[in-house]
Amino acid sequence: MLQSKNLGATWSSQTIFVMAAVGSAVGLGNLWKFPYITGENGGAAFVLVYLLCILAVGLPILIAEITLGRAGQASPPQAMANIVRKVGGSRMWVFLGINGVLGGLFILSFYSVIAGWGLAYFLESLRGNFVGIDAQAAKTHFETFVASPGGLIFWHTLIMIATVLIVVKGVRSGIERGINIMMPGLLVILLILFGYALTTPAFSQSFDFLFEPDFSKLSSDSILVALGHAFFTLSLGFGTMMVYGSYLPRSFSIVRATLWIVVADTVIALLAGMVIFSIVFSNDLVPGAGPGLLFQTLPVAFSQMQMGWLLGTLFFAMVVLAALSSAISMIEPGLSWLEQNWGISRMKGAWLLGSGVWLLGLGSALAFNLWQDVTVLGDRTIFESMDFLTSNLMLPLGGLFTALFVGWVWSRQQRDEQIGMPPSWSGIYTVVIRWVAPILVAIVFVNNLIA
Numbered sequence: 038m039l040q041s042k043n044l045g046a047t048w049s050s051q052t053i054f055v056m057a058a059v060g061s062a063v064g065l066g067n068l069w070k071f072p073y074i075t076g077e078n079g080g081a082a083f084v085l086v087y088l089l090c091i092l093a094v095g096l097p098i099l100i101a102e103i104t105l106g107r108a109g110q111a112s113p114p115q116a117m118a119n120i121v122r123k124v125g126g127s128r129m130w131v132f133l134g135i136n137g138v139l140g141g142l143f144i145l146s147f148y149s150v151i152a153g154w155g156l157a158y159f160l161e162s163l164r165g166n167f168v169g170i171d172a173q174a175a176k177t178h179f180e181t182f183v184a185s186p187g188g189l190i191f192w193h194t195l196i197m198i199a200t201v202l203i204v205v206k207g208v209r210s211g212i213e214r215g216i217n218i219m220m221p222g223l224l225v226i227l228l229i230l231f232g233y234a235l236t237t238p239a240f241s242q243s244f245d246f247l248f249e250p251d252f253s254k255l256s257s258d259s260i261l262v263a264l265g266h267a268f269f270t271l272s273l274g275f276g277t278m279m280v281y282g283s284y285l286p287r288s289f290s291i292v293r294a295t296l297w298i299v300v301a302d303t304v305i306a307l308l309a310g311m312v313i314f315s316i317v318f319s320n321d322l323v324p325g326a327g328p329g330l331l332f333q334t335l336p337v338a339f340s341q342m343q344m345g346w347l348l349g350t351l352f353f354a355m356v357v358l359a360a361l362s363s364a365i366s367m368i369e370p371g372l373s374w375l376e377q378n379w380g381i382s383r384m385k386g387a388w389l390l391g392s393g394v395w396l397l398g399l400g401s402a403l404a405f406n407l408w409q410d411v412t413v414l415g416d417r418t419i420f421e422s423m424d425f426l427t428s429n430l431m432l433p434l435g436g437l438f439t440a441l442f443v444g445w446v447w448s449r450q451q452r453d454e455q456i457g458m459p460p461s462w463s464g465i466y467t468v469v470i471r472w473v474a475p476i477l478v479a480i481v482f483v484n485n486l487i488a
Contacts, residue, residue, distance in 0.1 A: 072310025106282025
């Protein structure tokens with residue numbers, strides 16, 4: 038290993054760090070999953086359970102990952118090696134960092150395929166191709182779109198090129214500059230769409246769907262759903278927050294930053310839900326979750342609305358911005374590892390990793406057409422297998438061992454010195470990171486395996 042620390046890269050301000058972390062956390066799941074599971078599991082009752090899960094799982098592990106990155110001052114694998122060297126412990130903990138690097142790259146390989154769908158739909162909406170489209174036409178259009186291997190590979194390629202072009206310029210000239218455009222752009226578009234949602238006749242219905250508490254809909258399954266989403270929504274387990282933490286100066290408050298990240302991620306998801314379901318309900322469509330909501334239901338809704346062309350184009354622009362801000366965070370841990378540990382220039386490393394991820398992503402793109410009958414893990418397609426491997430195995434294990442390391446290997450004094458946590462919070466955090474968070478993540482892990 039050629040380097041033991043990062044190469045002098047730091048965030049220019051705490052605000053940009055928070056924006057970058059929020060950009061990583063706010064992805065497609067915020068748009069097509071969280072609003073729906075909230076409405077289906079009791080609205081405000083579910084939000085309350087979800088926030089408790091954030092406090093018990095998401096926030097403590099987020100603090101832990103960022104702290105490990107800042108303490109190790111390097112890419113995830115090297116950061117773990119640096120910390121272990123100082124505090125003692127097995128060098129096997131380096132595999133926690135390696136798991137994060139590989140997890141991020143594996144996720145990006147199929148995430149970029151779906152992000153490509155968003156880019157394609159943005160351009161189609163811009164050209165007015167969804168004006169006047171009905172439900173059957175939208176369904177046929179989507180099925181034809183994903184059945185084209187060349188088309189999916191083309192859009193997957195564009196997303197990977199855009200991702201590489203952003204990260205290749207480094208932290209300040211690349212990631213920061215991209216985030217300074219993408220996150221304000223996403224927020225402005227979201228607020229414009231929210232302003233429109235306020236004028237729709239179904240706004241109150243959408244509000245009730247998301248916020249009216251119905252404790253009768255809460256079940257043990259609802260709690261497991263809340264636990265899982267509290268973990269996955271914050272980009273935990275795949276090295277992003279660790280490498281972003283390594284660029285964080287000592288003068289910046291980790292606790293304050295993580296609170297802002299959690300609040301922003303949750304608020305954006307709920308605002309997106311208000312927008313989506315106000316539009317869906319106003320057009321007498323059935324709410325759903327997943328790609329079908331974004332790529333089949335919403336185009337029909339936009340086609341039936343006044344200014345639907347403009348609003349639809351803005352919406353898919355928001356999808357692209359959310360996807361790209363997450364994509365750059367997935368490749369950065371691996372890129373920092375190549376640059377710091379193997380002496381590979383950032384330019385070469387970015388294109389090398391980008392090409393590798395692109396190649397791996399071909400399997401996911403073809404899983405919707407030419408290779409739809411090819412199975413890898415059980416009866417899962419290549420796309421489903423990559424999703425299962427990362428979401429059900431690698432990420433929960435990464436979060437679990439992060440909590441165990443910070444809770445049990447680090448001493449309380451060493452940990453608190455790095456976090457800068459107020460003494461009144463330290464005792465509570467110790468209990469949560471040692472016992473509560475690991476147990477709950479283990480429950481998520483086991484549930485994902487048997488579900």
